Amino acid sequence: MKKITFCLIFIGAMHSMNAQKINLGKAANVVANGAKGLTFSNEDAVKLSKESVDYMDKNNPVAGPKDPYTIRLNKLFSKHKSQDGLNLNYKVYKVKDINAFACADGSVRVFSSLMDIMTDDELLAVIGHEIGHVKNQDTKDAMKTAYLKTAALEAASSASSAVANLSESQVGKMANAFLDASHSKKQESEADIYSYDFMKANKYNVVGAYTAFKKLALLSEGGTAQTGFQKMFNSHPDSNKRAEAIKKRAEKDGLWKDPGTVSLPTTKLTK
Numbered sequence: 001m002k003k004i005t006f007c008l009i010f011i012g013a014m015h016s017m018n019a020q021k022i023n024l025g026k027a028a029n030v031v032a033n034g035a036k037g038l039t040f041s042n043e044d045a046v047k048l049s050k051e052s053v054d055y056m057d058k059n060n061p062v063a064g065p066k067d068p069y070t071i072r073l074n075k076l077f078s079k080h081k082s083q084d085g086l087n088l089n090y091k092v093y094k095v096k097d098i099n100a101f102a103c104a105d106g107s108v109r110v111f112s113s114l115m116d117i118m119t120d121d122e123l124l125a126v127i128g129h130e131i132g133h134v135k136n137q138d139t140k141d142a143m144k145t146a147y148l149k150t151a152a153l154e155a156a157s158s159a160s161s162a163v164a165n166l167s168e169s170q171v172g173k174m175a176n177a178f179l180d181a182s183h184s185k186k187q188e189s190e191a192d193i194y195s196y197d198f199m200k201a202n203k204y205n206v207v208g209a210y211t212a213f214k215k216l217a218l219l220s221e222g223g224t225a226q227t228g229f230q231k232m233f234n235s236h237p238d239s240n241k242r243a244e245a246i247k248k249r250a251e252k253d254g255l256w257k258d259p260g261t262v263s264l265p266t267t268k269l270t271k
Helices: 027-037 042-058 068-080 112-117 120-135 138-153 168-180 185-201 207-219 224-233 239-252
Strands: 089-093 100-102 107-111
Touching: 042 107, 042 138, 042 168, 068 089, 068 112, 068 120, 089 112, 100 120, 107 112, 107 120, 112 120, 120 138, 120 185, 120 207, 138 168, 138 185, 185 207, 185 239, 207 239
Parallel strands: 089 107
Antiparallel strands: 100 107
16 A cells, blocks of 8 residues: 655644645536535544544554654643543654644644654644644534545545445545645634633643744745745745734733744754
Protein backbone atom coordinates (compact mmCIF):
# COMPACT_ATOMS: atom_id res chain seq x y z
CA MET A 1 0.00 0.00 0.00
CA LYS A 2 1.28 3.43 -0.88
CA LYS A 3 2.48 5.38 2.12
CA ILE A 4 1.03 8.87 2.33
CA THR A 5 2.21 11.88 4.26
CA PHE A 6 -0.17 14.64 5.18
CA CYS A 7 0.82 18.27 5.65
CA LEU A 8 0.44 21.50 6.25
CA ILE A 9 -0.67 23.43 8.54
CA PHE A 10 -1.81 23.14 12.13
CA ILE A 11 -4.79 24.67 13.91
CA GLY A 12 -7.55 23.83 11.57
CA ALA A 13 -6.10 24.32 8.12
CA MET A 14 -6.07 20.83 6.71
CA HIS A 15 -4.18 20.18 3.49
CA SER A 16 -2.34 17.24 1.91
CA MET A 17 0.24 18.77 -0.39
CA ASN A 18 2.31 15.60 -0.60
CA ALA A 19 -0.62 13.23 -0.49
CA GLN A 20 -2.53 11.91 -3.47
CA LYS A 21 -4.57 14.81 -4.80
CA ILE A 22 -8.27 14.56 -5.59
CA ASN A 23 -9.24 16.50 -8.70
CA LEU A 24 -13.00 16.92 -8.76
CA GLY A 25 -13.41 18.50 -12.17
CA LYS A 26 -16.94 17.84 -13.41
CA ALA A 27 -17.68 15.90 -10.25
CA ALA A 28 -18.14 19.18 -8.39
CA ASN A 29 -21.74 19.41 -9.56
CA VAL A 30 -22.37 15.86 -8.39
CA VAL A 31 -21.01 16.77 -4.99
CA ALA A 32 -23.24 19.82 -4.77
CA ASN A 33 -26.31 17.83 -5.78
CA GLY A 34 -25.43 14.99 -3.44
CA ALA A 35 -25.10 17.38 -0.52
CA LYS A 36 -28.72 18.38 -0.90
CA GLY A 37 -30.10 14.86 -0.68
CA LEU A 38 -27.73 13.21 1.78
CA THR A 39 -28.91 12.64 5.32
CA PHE A 40 -25.63 12.90 7.21
CA SER A 41 -25.90 12.22 10.92
CA ASN A 42 -23.41 12.56 13.76
CA GLU A 43 -23.19 8.77 13.73
CA ASP A 44 -22.23 8.84 10.04
CA ALA A 45 -19.54 11.42 10.73
CA VAL A 46 -18.12 9.34 13.59
CA LYS A 47 -18.13 6.13 11.52
CA LEU A 48 -16.43 7.68 8.49
CA SER A 49 -13.99 9.59 10.69
CA LYS A 50 -12.90 6.40 12.45
CA GLU A 51 -12.40 4.65 9.11
CA SER A 52 -10.34 7.59 7.83
CA VAL A 53 -8.20 7.80 10.96
CA ASP A 54 -7.63 4.03 11.00
CA TYR A 55 -6.40 4.33 7.42
CA MET A 56 -4.11 7.25 8.27
CA ASP A 57 -2.74 5.43 11.32
CA LYS A 58 -1.84 2.47 9.09
CA ASN A 59 -0.16 4.63 6.46
CA ASN A 60 1.84 7.04 8.61
CA PRO A 61 4.59 6.31 11.17
CA VAL A 62 2.96 6.42 14.61
CA ALA A 63 5.12 7.06 17.68
CA GLY A 64 5.22 4.04 20.00
CA PRO A 65 4.30 4.07 23.71
CA LYS A 66 7.92 4.58 24.84
CA ASP A 67 8.74 7.20 22.24
CA PRO A 68 9.65 10.64 23.72
CA TYR A 69 6.92 12.24 21.61
CA THR A 70 4.26 9.91 23.00
CA ILE A 71 5.53 10.32 26.55
CA ARG A 72 5.35 14.10 26.22
CA LEU A 73 1.87 14.04 24.68
CA ASN A 74 0.56 11.70 27.36
CA LYS A 75 1.98 13.95 30.06
CA LEU A 76 0.17 16.94 28.61
CA PHE A 77 -3.12 15.52 27.43
CA SER A 78 -3.90 12.21 29.10
CA LYS A 79 -6.23 13.88 31.60
CA HIS A 80 -8.24 15.36 28.74
CA LYS A 81 -9.31 12.07 27.16
CA SER A 82 -12.79 12.84 28.43
CA GLN A 83 -13.19 16.52 27.74
CA ASP A 84 -16.43 18.49 27.58
CA GLY A 85 -18.52 15.37 26.98
CA LEU A 86 -16.15 14.06 24.29
CA ASN A 87 -14.17 10.82 24.31
CA LEU A 88 -10.80 11.68 22.81
CA ASN A 89 -7.76 9.68 21.74
CA TYR A 90 -4.33 11.04 20.85
CA LYS A 91 -1.42 9.84 18.75
CA VAL A 92 1.73 11.35 17.26
CA TYR A 93 2.65 11.02 13.59
CA LYS A 94 6.44 11.10 13.19
CA VAL A 95 6.57 13.13 10.00
CA LYS A 96 8.38 16.26 8.89
CA ASP A 97 5.26 18.29 8.26
CA ILE A 98 3.87 20.76 10.80
CA ASN A 99 0.26 19.98 11.57
CA ALA A 100 -2.40 18.70 13.95
CA PHE A 101 -5.96 17.69 13.24
CA ALA A 102 -9.05 16.30 14.92
CA CYS A 103 -11.89 14.13 13.64
CA ALA A 104 -15.54 13.72 14.57
CA ASP A 105 -14.86 10.38 16.32
CA GLY A 106 -12.66 12.21 18.84
CA SER A 107 -9.31 11.25 17.28
CA VAL A 108 -6.64 13.92 17.62
CA ARG A 109 -3.38 13.51 15.75
CA VAL A 110 -0.35 15.70 16.44
CA PHE A 111 2.65 15.76 14.13
CA SER A 112 6.11 15.39 15.66
CA SER A 113 7.51 18.41 13.79
CA LEU A 114 4.84 20.56 15.40
CA MET A 115 5.91 19.27 18.81
CA ASP A 116 9.51 20.16 17.92
CA ILE A 117 8.72 23.87 17.71
CA MET A 118 5.92 24.27 20.27
CA THR A 119 6.27 24.61 24.03
CA ASP A 120 3.94 22.69 26.33
CA ASP A 121 1.64 25.71 26.74
CA GLU A 122 1.51 26.17 22.98
CA LEU A 123 0.68 22.51 22.42
CA LEU A 124 -2.09 22.75 25.00
CA ALA A 125 -3.52 25.66 23.04
CA VAL A 126 -3.31 23.68 19.80
CA ILE A 127 -5.07 20.67 21.27
CA GLY A 128 -7.70 22.91 22.81
CA HIS A 129 -8.34 24.41 19.39
CA GLU A 130 -8.71 20.99 17.80
CA ILE A 131 -11.10 19.86 20.56
CA GLY A 132 -13.09 22.99 19.76
CA HIS A 133 -13.50 21.89 16.15
CA VAL A 134 -14.88 18.54 17.33
CA LYS A 135 -17.18 20.10 19.94
CA ASN A 136 -18.52 22.64 17.44
CA GLN A 137 -19.10 19.85 14.88
CA ASP A 138 -16.84 21.54 12.32
CA THR A 139 -15.21 18.17 11.72
CA LYS A 140 -18.62 16.71 10.85
CA ASP A 141 -19.01 19.28 8.07
CA ALA A 142 -15.51 18.56 6.76
CA MET A 143 -16.13 14.80 6.76
CA LYS A 144 -19.43 15.19 4.90
CA THR A 145 -17.68 17.18 2.18
CA ALA A 146 -14.88 14.60 1.98
CA TYR A 147 -17.38 11.75 1.70
CA LEU A 148 -19.30 13.45 -1.10
CA LYS A 149 -16.11 14.12 -3.05
CA THR A 150 -15.14 10.46 -2.76
CA ALA A 151 -18.62 9.27 -3.70
CA ALA A 152 -18.64 11.51 -6.75
CA LEU A 153 -15.22 10.39 -7.94
CA GLU A 154 -16.02 6.71 -7.53
CA ALA A 155 -19.41 7.12 -9.23
CA ALA A 156 -21.04 5.94 -6.04
CA SER A 157 -24.59 6.98 -5.31
CA SER A 158 -23.76 10.45 -4.05
CA ALA A 159 -27.35 11.47 -4.64
CA SER A 160 -28.52 8.77 -2.22
CA SER A 161 -29.93 9.82 1.13
CA ALA A 162 -27.84 7.20 2.94
CA VAL A 163 -24.09 6.91 3.50
CA ALA A 164 -22.64 4.00 1.54
CA ASN A 165 -19.98 1.55 2.68
CA LEU A 166 -16.63 2.48 1.15
CA SER A 167 -13.77 0.28 -0.01
CA GLU A 168 -10.30 0.75 1.47
CA SER A 169 -9.15 2.75 -1.57
CA GLN A 170 -12.20 4.98 -1.25
CA VAL A 171 -11.50 5.47 2.44
CA GLY A 172 -7.96 6.54 1.54
CA LYS A 173 -9.27 9.10 -0.92
CA MET A 174 -11.79 10.29 1.63
CA ALA A 175 -9.02 10.72 4.21
CA ASN A 176 -7.05 12.85 1.78
CA ALA A 177 -10.15 14.88 0.94
CA PHE A 178 -10.81 15.41 4.64
CA LEU A 179 -7.32 16.83 5.15
CA ASP A 180 -7.83 19.04 2.10
CA ALA A 181 -11.01 20.52 3.57
CA SER A 182 -10.46 23.86 5.30
CA HIS A 183 -12.66 25.30 8.01
CA SER A 184 -14.30 28.68 7.50
CA LYS A 185 -12.86 31.77 9.15
CA LYS A 186 -15.88 31.81 11.47
CA GLN A 187 -15.23 28.21 12.51
CA GLU A 188 -11.55 28.97 13.09
CA SER A 189 -12.38 32.00 15.22
CA GLU A 190 -14.87 30.00 17.30
CA ALA A 191 -12.27 27.27 17.82
CA ASP A 192 -9.78 29.95 18.92
CA ILE A 193 -12.25 31.09 21.57
CA TYR A 194 -12.81 27.49 22.67
CA SER A 195 -9.05 27.01 22.97
CA TYR A 196 -8.66 30.12 25.12
CA ASP A 197 -11.53 29.07 27.39
CA PHE A 198 -10.07 25.55 27.60
CA MET A 199 -6.73 26.99 28.70
CA LYS A 200 -8.33 29.36 31.20
CA ALA A 201 -10.65 26.74 32.72
CA ASN A 202 -7.75 24.35 33.28
CA LYS A 203 -5.52 27.11 34.70
CA TYR A 204 -2.99 26.81 31.87
CA ASN A 205 -1.03 29.80 30.66
CA VAL A 206 -3.32 31.38 28.05
CA VAL A 207 -0.37 33.32 26.64
CA GLY A 208 0.64 30.01 25.07
CA ALA A 209 -2.19 30.48 22.55
CA TYR A 210 -0.74 33.89 21.68
CA THR A 211 2.81 32.64 21.17
CA ALA A 212 1.59 29.64 19.15
CA PHE A 213 -0.07 31.99 16.66
CA LYS A 214 3.01 34.20 16.57
CA LYS A 215 5.13 31.18 15.65
CA LEU A 216 2.60 30.24 13.00
CA ALA A 217 2.87 33.73 11.58
CA LEU A 218 6.65 33.40 11.44
CA LEU A 219 6.32 30.16 9.52
CA SER A 220 4.11 31.85 6.94
CA GLU A 221 6.48 34.71 6.25
CA GLY A 222 8.67 35.10 3.16
CA GLY A 223 11.03 32.75 1.43
CA THR A 224 10.49 30.18 -1.27
CA ALA A 225 10.34 27.35 1.25
CA GLN A 226 7.33 28.95 2.90
CA THR A 227 5.14 29.48 -0.17
CA GLY A 228 2.95 26.54 0.80
CA PHE A 229 2.22 28.15 4.16
CA GLN A 230 1.48 31.49 2.52
CA LYS A 231 -1.01 30.01 0.07
CA MET A 232 -2.88 28.19 2.81
CA PHE A 233 -3.21 31.31 4.90
CA ASN A 234 -5.21 32.97 2.14
CA SER A 235 -8.35 31.14 3.32
CA HIS A 236 -7.72 31.43 7.06
CA PRO A 237 -7.66 34.24 9.59
CA ASP A 238 -4.37 36.12 9.82
CA SER A 239 -2.24 34.55 12.55
CA ASN A 240 -1.01 37.87 13.90
CA LYS A 241 -4.59 39.10 14.20
CA ARG A 242 -5.56 35.88 15.96
CA ALA A 243 -2.65 36.37 18.36
CA GLU A 244 -3.77 39.93 19.09
CA ALA A 245 -7.31 38.73 19.77
CA ILE A 246 -5.91 36.30 22.35
CA LYS A 247 -3.84 39.11 23.90
CA LYS A 248 -6.91 41.36 24.27
CA ARG A 249 -8.89 38.61 26.00
CA ALA A 250 -5.97 37.82 28.32
CA GLU A 251 -5.55 41.49 29.20
CA LYS A 252 -9.27 41.79 29.93
CA ASP A 253 -9.09 38.73 32.19
CA GLY A 254 -5.93 39.95 33.93
CA LEU A 255 -3.99 36.95 32.62
CA TRP A 256 -1.63 38.66 30.21
CA LYS A 257 2.11 38.29 30.75
CA ASP A 258 4.35 39.75 28.07
CA PRO A 259 6.31 36.81 26.57
CA GLY A 260 8.80 39.13 24.88
CA THR A 261 9.94 38.50 21.33
CA VAL A 262 8.59 35.23 19.94
CA SER A 263 10.95 33.25 17.72
CA LEU A 264 11.14 29.77 16.27
CA PRO A 265 13.43 27.44 18.25
CA THR A 266 16.68 26.35 16.65
CA THR A 267 16.66 22.97 18.41
CA LYS A 268 13.89 20.44 18.91
CA LEU A 269 11.72 20.93 21.99
CA THR A 270 10.99 17.19 22.13
CA LYS A 271 14.09 15.07 22.76
